[in-house]
Amino acid sequence: MSLEDVRRRLPIVTSLPRPDNRWSSDRKVAEAKGPRWAVWELTLACDQKCAHCGPRAGRRRPDELTTEECLRVVDELRELGAGEVVLIGGEAYLRNDFILIIRAIREAGMSCTMTTGGLNLTRERAQAMVEAGISSVNLSIDGLEVTHDRLRGVPGSWRRALEAMEHLRAAGAKVASNTQINAMTRGELLPLLEILADHGIHSWQLQITVPHGNAADNPEIILQPYMFLELFATLEQVLERCAARGVRVWPGNSLGYFGPLERRLRQSQGRHWKGCTAGRAVIxxxxxxxxxxxxxxxxxxxxxxxxxxHGLAKIWSETYQLGYIRHRTLDDLWGYCRECYYASTCMAGCTAAAEPVFGRPGNNPFCHHRAMMMDRQGLRERIEQVRGASGAGFDNGLFRLIREHKDPALRAQHGPVAIEAPRVSRAVEPTGPGRPIALDEL
Known part of the structure; x- marks a missing residue:
């Protein structure tokens, strides 16, 4: 069915229900009985070849949900209490029925946003999305033109993403952007902000590239932990310019934690990192x-x-996998994170950032506070890949962490101060810190 045929199926309405969003409920995350928001991969089909893609998108999955099944999922999300649904891919617009799903989400009283690379987000698709009731569209733009095109694997993708932004604005959509921060993009944040602000974004989500999926095959693009000192100095300038340009910064869960910019980064005096939201606030x-x-x-x-x-409700409430983050304890942390002052609140940061490094969550080197503490001791940390990834979606290699003197002369003279090995996965030891893996076991 063509996009035009699908558009004809959209009932003509004069208004849609005022939508909830992920923040509209006053529930505390710990008290929530269901997710505040859902992130839904409509298809794994994709028109780009991103060097950092977690699911290694390209071709659609063999047995993707039908339109009718998707509409039933929408009903169950609302019953579960979700306030917002974020459509992703692959590329969601490569399913022509995506506008029917947008409309169903909105008619159910939920906010519907979409994250897209925008390569083939045409004027017609933009108009159809607005007709369906899309709440906001988030364009993925990583760095300036040369860097973005290299990371996305498609020449011209940067310009076409900006064109998509203009198509959306012309159709009446709110637009935002998100950017992967990695070794290639970290020096381009300030000039990129000015370009994005000129194109009318209302918010900018920033997250670090984590070493899973395609990024596990390109470890050179991953930020080293010691780079967080320079990165957060840049982010301080970014926050100032965002305030001047009227752009709100949304830090991804992988970006933090507990450094001097924490409150400004989260843009609320009462806000700070409160732990991974996987299975707690998001599904x-x-x-x-x-x-x-x-x-x-x-x-x-x-x-x-x-x-x-099984349906959504049973999986959400009864499975170990969805409940792991809700039930873990300090005894599941290890390394620096176990001894950190903020351990009981932070719980080692973002699981999706920590697990792909060491093979299990519980110790997260991608932390501003940690980098600052190391710096005060004259030390720094870096990670080194010791095993590659398998080639499956969201797979990861394994890394070891090397703690060393920040002074090059002392580094050359004394070598590493300490080395932390990767750990056995939760499949081997479901709880606790897990035992270290020796290099000859890899």
Missing amino acids: GIESDGAIKSCPSLGGPLNTGGSWRE
């Missing part, structure tokens, strides 16, 4: 109906089951 849905605790986590340890077999 991930893959295009074949696999239900996950987080859209950025993969594998059987993070997938609670098939929607087709």
Whole structure:
């Protein structure tokens, strides 16, 4: 069915219900009985070849949900209490029925946003999205033109993403952007902000590239932990310019934690990082109906089951995989994170950032506070890949962490101060810190 045929199926309405969103409820995350928001991969089909893609998108999954099944998922999300649904891919617009799903989400009283690379987000698609009731569209733009095109694997993709932004604005949509911060993009944030602000974004989501999926095959693009000192100095300038340009910064869960910019980064005096939201405030849905605790986590340890077999409510409330983050304790942390002053609140930051490094969550080197503490001791940390990834979606290699003197002369003279090995996965030891893996075991 063509996009035009699908558009004809949209009922003509004069208004849609005022939508909830992920923040409209006053529930505390710990008290929530269901997710505040869902991130839903409508299809794994994609028109780009991103070097950092977690699910290794390209071709659609073999048995993706039908239109009718998707509409039933919408009903169950509302029953579960979700306030917002974020449509992702792959590329969601490569399913022509995506506008029917947008309309169903809005008619159910939920906010519907979409994250897209925008390569083939045409004027017609933009108009159809607005007709369906899209709440906001988030364009993925990583760095300036040369860097973005290289990371996205398609020449011209940067310009076409900006054109998509203009198509959306002309159709009446609100537009935002999101950017992967990595070794290639970290120096381009300030000039990129000015371009994005000129194109009318209302908010900008920033997150670090984590070493899973395609990024596990390109470890050179991953930020080293010691780079967080320079990165957050840049982010301080970014926050000042965003305030001047009227752009709100949304830090991704992978960006933090507890440094001097924490409150400004989260843009509220009462806000600070309160722990991973996987299976607590968010639910991930893959295009074949696999239900996950987080859209950025993969594998059987993070997938609670098939929607087709069990439905959303049962998977959310009864499975170990969806409840892991809710029930873990300080005894599941290890390394620096276990001894950190903020351990009981932070719980080692973003699971999707930590697990792909060491093979299990509980110790997260991607932390501003940690980098600052190391710097005060004259030390720095870096990660080194010791095993590659398998080639599956959201798979990861393994890294070891090297703690060393920040002074090059002392580094050369004394070598590493300490080395932390990767750990066995939760499949081997479901709880606790897990035992270290020796290099000869890899």
